[in-house]
Amino acid sequence: MAQARPRGRPKLDTEKRGNEILIEAVNVFSKNGYRTTDLQEIADNLGIAKGTIYLYFTSKEQLFQTAVDYSIARLAERIEAEVINADSPLDKIKAIVRAHMKFFSEEYALAEIIARERGDFKDRAEKTYLRVFSENSERIEDIIREGIKEGTFRKVNVKRATEILANLLTGTIYTYMFAKKNGSLNGAIDTTTDILLNGLLNERDGL
Amino acid sequence: MAQARPRGRPKLDTEKRGNEILIEAVNVFSKNGYRTTDLQEIADNLGIAKGTIYLYFTSKEQLFQTAVDYSIARLAERIEAEVINADSPLDKIKAIVRAHMKFFSEEYALAEIIARERGDFKDRAEKTYLRVFSENSERIEDIIREGIKEGTFRKVNVKRATEILANLLTGTIYTYMFAKKNGSLNGAIDTTTDILLNGLLNERDGL
Amino acid sequence: MAQARPRGRPKLDTEKRGNEILIEAVNVFSKNGYRTTDLQEIADNLGIAKGTIYLYFTSKEQLFQTAVDYSIARLAERIEAEVINADSPLDKIKAIVRAHMKFFSEEYALAEIIARERGDFKDRAEKTYLRVFSENSERIEDIIREGIKEGTFRKVNVKRATEILANLLTGTIYTYMFAKKNGSLNGAIDTTTDILLNGLLNERDGL
Amino acid sequence: MAQARPRGRPKLDTEKRGNEILIEAVNVFSKNGYRTTDLQEIADNLGIAKGTIYLYFTSKEQLFQTAVDYSIARLAERIEAEVINADSPLDKIKAIVRAHMKFFSEEYALAEIIARERGDFKDRAEKTYLRVFSENSERIEDIIREGIKEGTFRKVNVKRATEILANLLTGTIYTYMFAKKNGSLNGAIDTTTDILLNGLLNERDGL
DNA sequence: TATGAATGAGATTTCATTCAT
DNA sequence: TATGAATGAAATCTCATTCAT
Numbered sequence: 024m025a026q027a028r029p030r031g032r033p034k035l036d037t038e039k040r041g042n043e044i045l046i047e048a049v050n051v052f053s054k055n056g057y058r059t060t061d062l063q064e065i066a067d068n069l070g071i072a073k074g075t076i077y078l079y080f081t082s083k084e085q086l087f088q089t090a091v092d093y094s095i096a097r098l099a100e101r102i103e104a105e106v107i108n109a110d111s112p113l114d115k116i117k118a119i120v121r122a123h124m125k126f127f128s129e130e131y132a133l134a135e136i137i138a139r140e141r142g143d144f145k146d147r148a149e150k151t152y153l154r155v156f157s158e159n160s161e162r163i164e165d166i167i168r169e170g171i172k173e174g175t176f177r178k179v180n181v182k183r184a185t186e187i188l189a190n191l192l193t194g195t196i197y198t199y200m201f202a203k204k205n206g207s208l209n210g211a212i213d214t215t216t217d218i219l220l221n222g223l224l225n226e227r228d229g230l
Numbered sequence: 231m232a233q234a235r236p237r238g239r240p241k242l243d244t245e246k247r248g249n250e251i252l253i254e255a256v257n258v259f260s261k262n263g264y265r266t267t268d269l270q271e272i273a274d275n276l277g278i279a280k281g282t283i284y285l286y287f288t289s290k291e292q293l294f295q296t297a298v299d300y301s302i303a304r305l306a307e308r309i310e311a312e313v314i315n316a317d318s319p320l321d322k323i324k325a326i327v328r329a330h331m332k333f334f335s336e337e338y339a340l341a342e343i344i345a346r347e348r349g350d351f352k353d354r355a356e357k358t359y360l361r362v363f364s365e366n367s368e369r370i371e372d373i374i375r376e377g378i379k380e381g382t383f384r385k386v387n388v389k390r391a392t393e394i395l396a397n398l399l400t401g402t403i404y405t406y407m408f409a410k411k412n413g414s415l416n417g418a419i420d421t422t423t424d425i426l427l428n429g430l431l432n433e434r435d436g437l
Numbered sequence: 438m439a440q441a442r443p444r445g446r447p448k449l450d451t452e453k454r455g456n457e458i459l460i461e462a463v464n465v466f467s468k469n470g471y472r473t474t475d476l477q478e479i480a481d482n483l484g485i486a487k488g489t490i491y492l493y494f495t496s497k498e499q500l501f502q503t504a505v506d507y508s509i510a511r512l513a514e515r516i517e518a519e520v521i522n523a524d525s526p527l528d529k530i531k532a533i534v535r536a537h538m539k540f541f542s543e544e545y546a547l548a549e550i551i552a553r554e555r556g557d558f559k560d561r562a563e564k565t566y567l568r569v570f571s572e573n574s575e576r577i578e579d580i581i582r583e584g585i586k587e588g589t590f591r592k593v594n595v596k597r598a599t600e601i602l603a604n605l606l607t608g609t610i611y612t613y614m615f616a617k618k619n620g621s622l623n624g625a626i627d628t629t630t631d632i633l634l635n636g637l638l639n640e641r642d643g644l
Numbered sequence: 645m646a647q648a649r650p651r652g653r654p655k656l657d658t659e660k661r662g663n664e665i666l667i668e669a670v671n672v673f674s675k676n677g678y679r680t681t682d683l684q685e686i687a688d689n690l691g692i693a694k695g696t697i698y699l700y701f702t703s704k705e706q707l708f709q710t711a712v713d714y715s716i717a718r719l720a721e722r723i724e725a726e727v728i729n730a731d732s733p734l735d736k737i738k739a740i741v742r743a744h745m746k747f748f749s750e751e752y753a754l755a756e757i758i759a760r761e762r763g764d765f766k767d768r769a770e771k772t773y774l775r776v777f778s779e780n781s782e783r784i785e786d787i788i789r790e791g792i793k794e795g796t797f798r799k800v801n802v803k804r805a806t807e808i809l810a811n812l813l814t815g816t817i818y819t820y821m822f823a824k825k826n827g828s829l830n831g832a833i834d835t836t837t838d839i840l841l842n843g844l845l846n847e848r849d850g851l
Numbered sequence: 852t853a854t855g856a857a858t859g860a861g862a863t864t865t866c867a868t869t870c871a872t
Numbered sequence: 873t874a875t876g877a878a879t880g881a882a883a884t885c886t887c888a889t890t891c892a893t
Contacts, residue, residue, distance in 0.1 A: 152405060187422055485858090497884065555759055566819060608810070
């Protein structure tokens with residue numbers, strides 16, 4: 024987490040302190056956004072001095088972006104954990120949708136950080152998006168392709184379909200926190216999956 | 231968007247100058263984001279003094295949010311213009327998708343402003359989202375309901391389906407600028423519509 | 438004095454304010470040195486806000502170095518004013534010595550600034566020195582050369598002699614303020630000139 | 645230079661470590677100046693912890709000034725070593741000039757430290773100068789006085805002449821590093837001595 | 852209305868110094 | 873003695889906002 028240290032920076036054996044700061048940074052940045060956050064608040068919450076943060080992170084911006092990277096890594100883990108138990112292409116697609124929506128629901132601050140990056144650091148966010156997208160899109164493409172081959176999915180343009188799924192999930196990140204009031208998480212997952220799949224399925228599922 | 235205007239004066243000049251500032255604000259905020267934008271840049275681009283901006287807008291924040299509101303109004307107009315020519319529920323849904331995607335494609339800066347709001351003004355962005363959403367969602371719900379009634383659409387949960395469409399479109403806003411499309415805009419519109427609809431349609435369209 | 442303004446910096450018609458700041462900067466830097474000087478002190482002395490300084494100078498360092506340049510320009514004027522009234526090479530050399538010593542004596546703060554640069558900005562000071570030196574050394578070389586031709590001066594190595602004169606004068610800058618207690622300025626000028634011209638020896642050594 | 649040492653302990657190790665720090669401090673301060681030097685750099689270069697420096701020196705300032713004192717002591721040794729072999733007043737003056745110029749040439753960092761003090765510690769530098777000056781000036785005055793008595797030197801104002809010699813030598817310290825000598829060190833020493841002793845004039849002026 | 856110089860609060864960042872180990 | 877993580881005071885610089893003209 025803590026980045027490569029410039030010369031003269033203490034060789035911090037303990038990543039623990041760095042992680043504490045990172046976690047608190049996620050919370051505070053998530054609450055206030057980048058601009059309005061005073062590193063003093065992070066320091067105060069941890070009961071440390073402001074200067075200490077600079078032993079672990081080179082700048083406010085780098086701390087923020089490390090927090091984004093951290094959040095993305097957590098999301099990736101989520102996806103991994105859900106998909107690993109799915110066998111069929113159908114279940115895998117369901118798992119990916121479920122992973123995203125549970126993540127946004129259960130790790131509010133992490134999701135918020137990702138959404139915030141878009142506003143304050145568009146260029147970095149673009150790279151972030153493409154990184155995440157390309158990491159996942161190949162996997163998704165394979166799933167769709169496999170589903171088409173075995174006859175479960177219609178013969179859609181694989182790349183486009185992947186992109187649309189990404190858009191749907193991204194949009195869900197950005198809006199879920201806003202619209203989350205109505206109904207259960209499971210309901211949302213089910214409906215989203217249902218609509219998405221009934222656009223993909225060749226043979227209608229339980230219809 | 232222009233501020234308090236002295237009574238009895240012709241309002242045209244005032245409105246014009248206020249609009250010029252607003253348009254330029256859209257461009258600059260869109261390029262830099264809120265935090266990094268120096269009002270001086272807006273003033274310079276227009277060849278006016280920085281203080282002049284304060285004759286039309288009360289603060290940087292208000293200028294930014296006026297720019298967001300402006301962008302949203304433009305989007306609403308777009309939707310309106312597309313939907314008005316559509317008769318069937320099917321065509322209306324297609325029109326809505328098309329309107330969004332053309333907007334993002336053709337009015338880059340306006341779309342970018344909307345996406346940017348999330349970084350620094352999460353609470354306002356939430357309201358913005360809900361406003362756009364509720365302005366549109368009632369219409370969309372009606373369309374879907376109508377489509378279900380006439381047998382075009384499956385019997386889905388109307389509110390949820392509306393939300394999902396919103397997520398998909400929102401996601402497209404946030405990512406459109408990132409994913410340099412390989413194909414044409416029309417292709418993207420068509421595929422998105424196709425996948426969306428074939429999840430909604432009772433009878434498959436052209437399959 | 439005030440440097441090229443970055444884009445967006447007010448087009449300050451009035452150099453007056455910039456000059457006031459510069460003069461005060463000379464005083465304060467001269468008193469405290471670079472490091473210990475807080476720009477607040479300069480602002481306070483002038484009854485202006487700290488931020489105002491940044492309308493005229495881009496940074497503390499640039500202000501300091503502008504102050505150095507200013508001091509050097511004043512010294513150059515001094516030299517010019519003294520030398521212009523001298524006809525013979527002999528009188529010109531005397532005038533140069535006199536100009537330096539009067540400058541240090543009468544424009545304490547300006548001289549101090551020049552001396553201070555050496556400590557805090559060695560590289561810049563080197564350039565400063567070489568600039569001043571090369572501006573003057575050609576003139577001095579010409580004077581010495583002329584004096585040799587007309588038989589007033591011994592046939593010394595012209596470049597070396599020039600350098601030695603420069604060293605003597607530079608040393609006087611750096612030490613004059615320290616050693617100025619004993620005796621009159623005129624006495625100091627006379628003796629310095631005398632020894633420079635006549636040397637220490639009673640009987641010329643190997644001449 | 646080493647600080648309070650626990651009683652009864654062998655002092656050699658302590659002295660050694662303290663000296664290492666001092667030598668490295670000379671190098672780093674000489675390179676960066678006082679302000680820009682981070683004690684961490686000194687520690688890093690020695691492979692010790694920054695805190696260790698504080699076991700030997702009470703503060704950054706004290707370390708710097710110890711480094712200045714050290715440099716001056718080395719210069720004094722040089723002078724001593726050169727003068728001790730000279731018999732006549734003439735040779736002694738030559739030896740003093742030679743000692744200075746060799747010092748600046750061969751002990752760059754030490755000379756640089758002395759020159760640097762002026763930037764941040766003017767008052768201390770004044771004391772430093774006066775200390776060096778008075779340590780040497782009495783000796784120089786004696787030499788000149790002796791030279792006058794035996795008829796080698798002209799009947800100049802002894803104190804003034806001493807001061808002038810000091811200025812010339814000080815100026816040489818401050819500029820030697822700047823003016824990349826074209827010729828040899830010996831050439832510079834010879835010409836400087838020559839002009840100091842014989843002056844510039846062909847025919848003595850009013851002598 | 853328009854100007855743009857001036858303001859001054861505020862935030863990031865550095866680094867000498869301390870101190871628990 | 874030695875370490876090096878932690879401290880926190882301090883200072884530069886920015887820029888939204890004001891206001892006299």
